[in-house]
Amino acid sequence: MRKAARHLTLARLPIFGCAGFIAFLFLANVWNYAVERDWPKLRIRSAAPLKGLRKMAPTPWTVEAFLAGETQKAASSNLGRAMPVFPISVRAKNQLVFSLFGSSAAPGVAVGRNGQLFEPIYIDEFCRRGDAPDYARISQWAATIREIQDATDAAGKAFVFLISPSKAGRYPADLPASAICAARATSMPDKLAPYVAALREKGVRFVDGAGLIAAHRDDFEIPLFPRGGTHWNLLGASLALEEMSRIAPSAIGPFAFTWAVAPEPHGPDRDLIDLLNLLWPDLTYPTAMIERAGAPGACEKAPRVLAMGGSFLHQIIVSVTRAPCPPKTDYWFYMRLPDYGIELGHYEIVPGEADGEKGDADLSILDRNLRDADLVVLEENEANIGLTQQVGHLRDATRRRAPL
Structure with missing residues (x-):
């Protein structure tokens, strides 16, 4: 009797296990x-x-x-x-779609040629290029940046304006075949020409980071945008920082660097492939790591940098940790929230670090950061150049100031 009961219990163990799991x-x-x-x-x-x-x-x-x-x-x-089990279920479904069809099941990520990943917003912007620009608006935009430059110059601070690149704009041959401009992607009009001309006309010190990427993209054994990311990699950003330190000398010193292929992608180099939420993401693509070329500077104290713009500035901030005198950086940018809203964020980054603590984003703090800065960097991406609120925020801060 006991043997039969024990046998019955053992036979029912899978049922008990399933019931327990449920x-x-x-x-x-x-x-x-x-x-x-x-x-x-x-x-x-x-x-x-x-x-x-x-x-x-x-x-x-x-x-x-x-x-x-x-x-x-x-x-x-x-x-x-x-x-x-929700996360693994989503990853399994996304992996199936990606492996079988080479497509993305994740919102906000598009799969292009050669496995390149893009944010659809950059593809949409690139494919809309071609309309005649409003030269009056562009001239006024450049005049505003010149006003900021004049105010910082008068206060003895270095200032530089940076145009950062869009992956869609710099690697158009890799756009998805489904993009509405895929057939003419490599012959799109030069959107930046009137902006660059206006900056030159107004005498603004600027670095055309998008142009740098276009000029140097074939000079290296690795792309200047990682396959699994939306932002330029450290090699591309360091080329821009090297040029910035040349045209706007500051207390951080003349920037020069060496580079090597990184062991694996990390941080912004894999932001889009992480958003794909796959079971087995392919992280075998090359990206860069950088080091300072030469000895550190003789720095009595850490210089201060005010960096205002968007997410592409993060790679500049990482690169500047390899400067002769790594600065304390106040990084202001509009950040995307978990509910997909947008808010102005402010991060305080200590010398030698690339990430910092979120600080107060009250604009009175921006006034203080502007007053204390040795170098002011204002950035706009080519995808939204002339349209961001950051330019107005920085102009207003220069107008509100007591003597900087």
Whole structure:
């Protein structure tokens, strides 16, 4: 009798195991759903959480929302996302689409030729190029930058304006075949020509980083944009910083560098391939690491840099850690939030480091950073040149100042 009962128990072990696993998933889902909004650190998490996932909105618990179906829809979506198996399920689906069709199942990432990854917003901007520019607007934009330069010059500070490159604009042959301008991608008009002409006419000190990439892209054994990233790599950014230090000498010293192929991509070099959320991402593509060429400078104190622009400045900030006198950097840029909103961010970065602590983004702090800076770098990407708010913020700061 006991032997038969033991045999029956053993035979039912798989059933008990499945029932236990289902019970665990149910309780884990309930727990995650309960703590997600107010105590997200208490969630039961996957060992490899998904990248770039929009933050879950709270479920609306009102009669009106229930009658409109909003409560049920939000509860269903949030409960599914709270499942511990959700990340691996998404990665498995994305891997299947990528492996079988060479396509992206992740929003915000497009797969181009030769496995190059792009953000669709840069492809869309590139494919819209060709309309006649508004020369009056461009001239006024350049005059604003010259006004900033005059104010910083008068205060004894170095100033340089940087045009950073777009991957779509610099490597158009790699655009996806589905891009609306794919057939004419390599013969698109030169968008930057009127902007560069206006800067020269106004006497602005600037570095055309997009032009540098175009001029030097075939001079190296590796691309100046990584296959799995949206930003230029350290080699491309260092070419621009070298030119910046030449035309706008400052306390950081004359920048010169050596480079080598990095052991593996990291940070911005893999931001898009991380957003693909694959089970087995291919990280075998080459990218660069850099070192200072020559001895460190004789620095009595760390210089101060005010860097204002967008995300492409991050690679400049990494590169400047290899300058003769690495600076303390105040980095101002518009950052994307987990809910896909945009806000002005300010990071305080200590000398020799590439990442810093998020600081106060009140514009009165910008005034102080401008007053203390030895070098001011203003950057716009070629994709949104002449359209960013950062130029206005910096101009207003120069106008608000007491003597810098």
